[in-house]
Amino acid sequence: MKNIEKYRNAFMDALELEEDEVSEDLALGETSEWDSLGHMILISTMEDVFDVSLDSEWMSEFDSYKSGMALLDRLGVDFVNE
Amino acid sequence: MTFISIEFLIFFTAVVFMYYLIPHRFRWMLLLVASYSFYASLSGYFVLLLLISTVFSYFTGIAIEKQETKKQKKRVMLAGICVLLFFLGWFKYFNFVNDSIRALSGYMGWHYALPYQELILPLAISFYTFQAVSYLVDISRGKQKAERHFGYFSIYFAFFPQLVAGPIERAKKLLPQFKVEQTLQVENISYGMKRIAWGFFKKTLIADRLAPIVASVYDSPDPTGSQIVLATILFSIQLYADFSALSDIAIGCARMLGIRLTENFKQPHFAVSIADFWSRWHITLSTWLRDYIFVPLAKGKKKRSEIYLVIIITFLISGIWHGAAWSFVLWGLIHGIYRVFGDHTKHTRAKMAAFTRLDRLPALHTWMKIAVTFLLVCFSRVFFRSGSVADAFHHAKLFLTPSAWNPAGLIQALELFSLLDLVIFSFFFIIVQLFHYIERKNTSTWSWLSQRPAFTRYAVYILIVLSVLVFGASGRGFVYGGF
Known part of the structure; x- marks a missing residue:
């Protein structure tokens, strides 16, 4: 499975979203599913899926679908040339 | 000193x-x-x-x-x-x-x-x-x-x-x-002095004026339900005025030395949910608990039920931090339960708001949420204020008795105030609310005030200082100073 698919699936699993609900416009606090508690579950899921460790500063930085990708990219998760 | x-x-x-x-x-x-x-x-x-x-x-x-x-x-x-x-x-x-x-x-x-x-x-x-x-x-x-x-x-x-x-x-x-x-910057000195004066205002004209009235009910062996309701609401106002005054004075003093401290309050009694309340009340403790207790314990948890347990633990720690008594533990537990219940029922409540068409009246919906959150916070403070667990349960039972909320009983409970005290308190309480109202409409009341004509500005400053000197009640320590 490609990383981008894993990334989308992590959103669906953690936030209990349907496939069509996961879009690039998703942001923390803008849906009832991605609230502060959902955020903790999402972070745990991302850590598991991509085998990375996200500390509290990075957790704050991960506040949208796009910023999450950028953050994981910096931690070595390749979404483009995999 | x-x-x-x-x-x-x-x-x-x-x-x-x-x-x-x-x-x-x-x-x-x-x-x-x-x-x-x-x-x-x-x-x-x-x-x-x-x-x-x-x-x-x-x-x-x-x-x-x-x-x-x-x-x-x-x-x-x-x-x-x-x-x-x-x-x-x-x-x-x-x-x-x-x-x-x-x-x-x-x-x-x-x-x-x-x-x-x-x-x-x-x-x-x-x-x-x-x-x-x-x-x-x-x-x-x-x-x-x-x-x-x-x-x-x-x-x-x-x-x-x-x-x-x-x-x-x-x-x-x-x-x-x-x-x-x-x-040395005039702006820092001026802002610091204003914050200190505002702290004195809230402490001596609101908190210390309410403290003996609240104590007369909570220390009484047989208060009525209406007295407990009124005293608990007044205690909420007292506690906010007392603790936020302490933060105002701390922030003001530090600013006069050029040091910027973190804001500790953002009008907590206007919170629309318990989660919102904790992002507005004692903010530096909430963020401390979040960063050093909640996040480390919640890491790796992938189910809401597991995170709910972490929330309860975090609030229990918050409770025991406030005071070494079971009534504080219960107070923390109540807030933990509120927070979990709020999260668990958020979809149901959203559906109810849609069904009753309340969501089409956002202003009314918001004010209803503010009122419910404030009452929930007040109920928890029965445990915060009571001297023992037995007293807390007795007072909580009185607070929840429907007859305690009878308007006639509540009006009668106002006799806890002397007429002069009631007038003085109401006047200064309105001033504080006016300050909050301006704050909600603008980013800072002090910046807003600085744009007014010199006459208006100085009239407000003189009013604050003279009010403290003439009507200020003091001689009591700060509630949070005891923690």
Whole structure:
């Protein structure tokens, strides 16, 4: 499975979203599913899926679908040339 | 020498004058002497404990940094925290644990002979211990360098404006500000004075005027339900005025020295949910609990039910931090339950709002949420204010009795006030609400005021100062000063 698919699936699993609900416009606090508690579950899921460790500063930085990708990219998760 | 005293104002004025007169390289010495003198005037016996905790945290921080692996750093950090918590536990929780074991032993028929120990709680120990814990954890996580200058470090530990009751600051924010040369800026002096005056206003005209009325009900052996309802609502207003005044004075004093402290309140009684309330009330404690308790415990949890348990634990710790009594534990538990219940029912509540078409009236919906949140907070404060668990349950039962909410009974309960007191309190309460209203419409009431004509500005400043001098009631300590 490609990383981008894993990334989308992590959103669906953690936030209990349907496939069509996961879009690039998703942001923390803008849906009832991605609230502060959902955020903790999402972070745990991302850590598991991509085998990375996200500390509290990075957790704050991960506040949208796009910023999450950028953050994981910096931690070595390749979404483009995999 | 408490904040609300002439002695403190004279002391602080002298500190400010000297601070800007002496070269920057000597200022840390001045702040250190001022901080220890201030602490000694309040809690003389425990200056040594403050110094020991400072020295211990200073060397532990350096020891953590010298470790090579993350595991070693964590081990030293945990050992350091255990020692700091031992100090806190010994002075604050020894009798709580001792009494609890004795009560349990009595119930179970066991023999338990350790008597009650006369221990005095060192002032501010809960606050400076939390600052020390955050410092050690941040070094272990690599987010903070261990401070090598013992003088600067000691000021971080004992900075007198925020030593007694916060805001609980992180070393990352405070230490660099001590090291930068602060120049005398009229804006800082002016803003600081306004915040201090506003703190005096809230403390002496709201909090200390309400305190005896609330106490007359909560200390009474047989209050009526309506009196408990009214006293609890008044206590909520008192507690906010008292604690936010303390933060205003701390922030104002620090600003006059060029130091910016973190805001601790954002109109908490206008919160629309319990989660929102905790992002507005005692913000520096909430963020501390989030970063050093909730997040580490919640990491790796992938089910809401698991996170709910972490929320309950975090609020229980918040409760026990506030006071060594089961009533505070219950208060924390109630907030934990509120938070979990709020999250668990959010979809149902959204559906109900849609079904009743309340969501089409957003202003009404918001005000309903504010009212419900405020009443939930008030109910929890029955446990916060009551002297014992038995009293708390008795008062809670009265609070929940429908007849206690009878408007006629509530109006009759207003007899707790003398007519003059009621008029004075209502007048100043309206002024505070007006201040809040302007704050909600603008970013800052002080900035808004600075754009008004000079006549209006000075009329407001004179009103604040004269009101404190003429109508201010004082002589009481701060509620959070006891934690």
